[in-house]
Every structure is written in structure tokens, then in C-alpha cells.
Amino acid sequence: xxxxxxxxxxxxxxxxxxxxxxxxxxxxxxxxxxxxxxxxxxxxxxxxxxxxxxxxxxxxxxxxxxxxxxxxxxxxxxxxxxxxxxxxxxxxxxxxxxxxxxxxxxxxxxxxxxxxxxxxxxxxxxxxxxxxxxxxxxxxxxxxxxxxxxxxxxxxxxxxxxxxxxxxxxxxxxxxxxxxxxxxxxxxxxxxxxxxxxxxxxxxxxxxxxxxxxxxxxxxxxxxxxxxxxxxxxxxxxxxxxxxxxxxxxxxxxxxxxxxxxxxxxxxxxxxxxxxxxxxxxxxxxxxxxxxxxxxxxxxxxxxxxxxxxxxxxxxxxxxx
Amino acid sequence: xxxxxxxxxxxxxxxxxxxxxxxxxxxxxxxxxxxxxxxxxxxxxxxxxxxxxxxxxxxxxxxxxxxxxxxxxxxxxxxxxxxxxxxxxxxxxxxxxxxxxxxxxxxxxxxxxxxxxxxxxxxxxxxxxxxxxxxxxxxxxxxxxxxxxxxxxxxxxxxxxxxxxxxxxxxxxxxx
Numbered sequence: 001x002x003x004x005x006x007x008x009x010x011x012x013x014x015x016x017x018x019x020x021x022x023x024x025x026x027x028x029x030x031x032x033x034x035x036x037x038x039x040x041x042x043x044x045x046x047x048x049x050x051x052x053x054x055x056x057x058x059x060x061x062x063x064x065x066x067x068x069x070x071x072x073x074x075x076x077x078x079x080x081x082x083x084x085x086x087x088x089x090x091x092x093x094x095x096x097x098x099x100x101x102x103x104x105x106x107x108x109x110x111x112x113x114x115x116x117x118x119x120x121x122x123x124x125x126x127x128x129x130x131x132x133x134x135x136x137x138x139x140x141x142x143x144x145x146x147x148x149x150x151x152x153x154x155x156x157x158x159x160x161x162x163x164x165x166x167x168x169x170x171x172x173x174x175x176x177x178x179x180x181x182x183x184x185x186x187x188x189x190x191x192x193x194x195x196x197x198x199x200x201x202x203x204x205x206x207x208x209x210x211x212x213x214x215x216x217x218x219x220x221x222x223x224x225x226x227x228x229x230x231x232x233x234x235x236x237x238x239x240x241x242x243x244x245x246x247x248x249x250x251x252x253x254x255x256x257x258x259x260x261x262x263x264x265x266x267x268x269x270x271x272x273x274x275x276x277x278x279x280x281x282x283x284x285x286x287x288x289x290x291x292x293x294x295x296x297x298x299x300x301x302x303x304x305x306x307x308x309x310x311x312x313x314x315x316x317x318x319x320x321x
Numbered sequence: 322x323x324x325x326x327x328x329x330x331x332x333x334x335x336x337x338x339x340x341x342x343x344x345x346x347x348x349x350x351x352x353x354x355x356x357x358x359x360x361x362x363x364x365x366x367x368x369x370x371x372x373x374x375x376x377x378x379x380x381x382x383x384x385x386x387x388x389x390x391x392x393x394x395x396x397x398x399x400x401x402x403x404x405x406x407x408x409x410x411x412x413x414x415x416x417x418x419x420x421x422x423x424x425x426x427x428x429x430x431x432x433x434x435x436x437x438x439x440x441x442x443x444x445x446x447x448x449x450x451x452x453x454x455x456x457x458x459x460x461x462x463x464x465x466x467x468x469x470x471x472x473x474x475x476x477x478x479x480x481x482x483x484x485x486x487x488x489x490x491x492x493x494x495x496x497x
Contacts, residue, residue: 024405028407
């Protein structure tokens with residue numbers, strides 16, 4: 001694997017390989033010594049043009065557990081705020097000797113540009129670009145669903161026949177997009193639930209079903225309910241009348257939680273708006289996988305960095321997934 | 322491409338029985354023994370040895386798997402390898418007598434990686450090495466304690482170990 005830019009073009013074999021290697025990485029994290037020497041001498045740059053603490057420290061932990069050196073480059077307070085272009089920033093990283101660049105950018109497609117422009121030879125991992133994709137989040141979600149469902153017997157399995165409901169601001173959510181592509185590639189049935197104003201226009205082209213009524217979707221007894229964060233910073237336009245109304249119609253409250261069948265799980269990519277899209281009862285319940293998702297995120301990112309950096313570099317295959 | 326068989330099915334079985342006896346002899350019994358195979362065929366051999374030792378000593382000896390992929394120093398020289406699961410028996414390895422088991426001993430680099438991998442899991446009292454085929458060409462100061470067969474080979478030759486559980490046939494061949 002040369003880059004990880006999206007889940008839309010990720011084939012099933014590669015996706016399962018990442019999930020299975022993440023299982024092995026996860027096993028090593030229960031050992032006495034968690035640090036592995038695998039990527040000794042490699043340099044990973046976290047290039048974050050958008051605020052993100054969770055994703056950045058998750059990538060940082062993953063790189064450090066594999067003994068790679070980590071350089072954090074936050075755009076705020078850096079040369080970028082002085083007007084440096086993406087190209088110049090990238091070439092600076094190349095000159096420093098980055099082997100992999102983990103990039104988060106407000107513009108959809110920025111990681112793709114970085115990977116294909118020829119500015120850098122490093123492998124590129126998309127850590128969230130605009131409203132496009134957030135592939136490692138979807139991978140860790142798929143890993144979490146699989147692990148809860150199959151436990152120690154997870155290796156090699158896909159998600160055939162599992163039903164996943166994704167609820168909330170699909171319009172602005174790169175997490176939802178990455179999950180739609182990955183989960184359907186792995187064989188799951190995905191249902192989106194959102195207010196009509198927060199459903200993307202081209203959704204009819206996606207391999208999903210759209211429902212506007214949360215209770216209707218939950219009545220079908222899904223295996224996993226994934227609550228998306230209402231991104232209050234993006235809510236400047238009037239997508240729904242009030243937060244209270246949103247919470248009442250599309251929030252996962254105690255009553256809806258109680259109606260879920262045994263074994264179905266509640267997911268949230270974090271950070272949570274407690275009381276808005278998810279109630280504390282749901283967030284703290286046995287069904288909630290919120291903290292498992294964080295733990296699994298490190299294993300998934302270790303697997304991705306391993307696949308990008310450990311093997312022999314295959315220069316002529318540059319540009320592929 | 323001529324493949325010459327150097328160990329037949331019966332030879333493999335005799336070699337393993339002898340190694341089982343040697344392990345028991347050098348350890349003065351089966352106490353504290355843990356057999357850890359290096360994937361993939363080392364795991365099969367470790368399981369077989371554990372059965373043999375358990376039969377001879379009339380006590381159960383645990384066997385597991387120790388993956389060394391993430392500890393290798395030659396990852397960048399090959400296409401990306403997929404790791405295998407590591408399976409440490411319930412009693413752990415602290416204070417135990419660990420016998421590493423692999424099919425072929427060549428450069429010794431897998432064993433070096435295995436020693437590092439062991440260190441991240443715990444601290445055995447003693448680590449020993451059992452090998453089905455020692456083909457020479459060591460690149461590190463590593464030496465097996467129990468050897469099925471010494472097979473002098475040219476560096477360019479290939480030594481193939483096939484085991485029924487993994488390959489549906491059994492034997493060791495050497496290919497030019």
C-alpha cells in the first residue's frame with residue numbers, strides 16, 4: 001500500500017488485510033512492553049491544517065508504538081498562517097525526510113493532491129479532508145463492529161448481513177461517507193437517518209437506504225447504531241429549528257436505547273455532544289463502544305502505518321492505493 | 322529445477338521423537354516447559370513436539386505461537402509481510418523454560434527477532450532452540466540446542482519443509 005486516501009476505492013481484500021493486521025497490532029498492545037521496533041528510523045509527520053486532538057494523538061501513539069519518529073506540524077501558529085502554500089509546506093517536509101505524512105485539511109481532496117502532485121515521495125494518509133473522507137475512522141469503526149460481534153474469532157471475517165444505522169449530520173460528515181463505502185464493501189447493509197436538510201443531494205447514488213424517522217430505523221433492530229456529531233461550528237445555516245427539536249427527533253435518548261435488541265451496539269466517533277445527538281445513558285451504557293473505538297483507532301493506525309512504511313518501497317507503483 | 326528429498330515422512334517423525342526425548346533429557350523432565358513455534362510451520366512442529374513430550378512424560382506441556390514479523394530487521398528488503406497471530410499459553414513465559422521451535426535454521430535472523438519478541442512478552446528463565454533442519458549459512462552468533470537434521474546446502478539452494486497440517490504432504494526437499 002502506497003497511500004491511504006479514501007475507502008471508496010479500497011477493495012475488500014485490502015480492507016480485510018488492514019483489519020487483520022490491526023488484530024495483530026491490538027494483541028501486542030496487551031503485552032508488558034507495548035513498543036515494537038518495527039518502524040525504527042522512519043519519520044512520520046502529522047500535518048494538521050485543522051484542529052484535531054483525538055486523531056492526532058491517536059496517530060502519534062500509533063507511530064510511537066512502532067518506534068517511528070513523530071513530528072507534529074499544526075498549521076496554526078506555523079508558516080501556513082503566514083501564507084505558505086501546500087506545495088511549499090510539502091516540499092519542506094520532503095526536505096526534512098518524512099517517510100509518511102498524515103494530513104488533515106479543511107479542503108476536500110488535499111491529501112489526494114499531496115499524494116499525486118509529485119511534490120513529495122512520502123506515503124500519504126488522509127486523516128480527514130473537508131467533507132470528503134476520513135478512512136482510518138471508518139476502518140476503526142468496522143474493526144469495532146467486527147470485534148464486538150465475533151470477538152477472538154474476528155480474523156478474516158467481513159461484515160456480511162450486519163445492519164448499521166448511521167444517524168445525524170450526513171451532509172457535512174466525512175466519517176459517514178467513509179463508513180458508507182467501507183461498510184458496504186465489507187458486506188454490511190447501511191441505513192442513513194437524518195433530517196432532510198442534512199442529507200446530501202447525491203445520496204441516491206450511494207449504496208444505502210435513507211430514512212428520515214429514527215424510530216422507524218431502530219424498530220428494525222440494527223446491529224450497530226452510529227451517532228454522528230452535530231458539528232455546531234457548521235450549523236450557521238438553519239438546518240433544523242432548535243437543538244431541542246433535533247435531540248427529540250434524532251437523538252439517542254434512554255427510551256430509544258432501551259428499545260434496541262440484545263447485542264446491538266452504540267457508536268460515536270467523538271467528541272460527543274451529550275444531551276444533543278446522544279444522551280448520557282446511551283454514551284455510558286454497556287452497548288456504547290466509544291472508548292473501544294479510541295483504543296481500536298490506535299491499532300488501526302498502527303496497521304496502516306505498518307502497511308505504508310514497513311515493506312520494500314515500490315516506487316513504480318506510485319499513485320495507487 | 323531438481324528437487325531431492327532429504328527427509329521422508331518417517332524421518333521427520335523419528336527426528337521429532339528424538340528431539341522430544343532430548344528436550345526432556347536436558348530439562349530433566351517436563352516441568353516448566355513451554356514450546357513456542359515460529360509461524361507458520363514452526364507452530365505445527367511445536368504442537369507435535371508438545372504432544373510427543375506429553376506422551377513420554379505423562380504430563381501436559383503447553384505449546385503456542387510466537388510471531389516475529391514486527392521484530393524483523395529485514396522488513397524493508399521484502400514486500401510487506403502480514404503478521405501472524407501470537408498465542409502465548411495461559412501460564413505465560415515468566416520464569417519458564419521456553420523452547421523456540423522452527424522448521425529451518427538459515428541466517429538466524431528470525432531467531433534474533435524471536436528473542437526480541439520474547440522480551441516484550443516476559444522474562445523466561447531459559448530459552449532454547451529446536452530446529453527440524455539446520456542448513457547452515459548463519460549470519461549471527463546463534464546455535465540450535467536440538468537439531469532434527471543437519472543438511473549442508475549451497476546458499477542458492479532452497480530447502481522446503483512440508484508438513485501434513487500445512488501442506489497436505491510431508492517431507493523435506495532441497496532444490497537447486
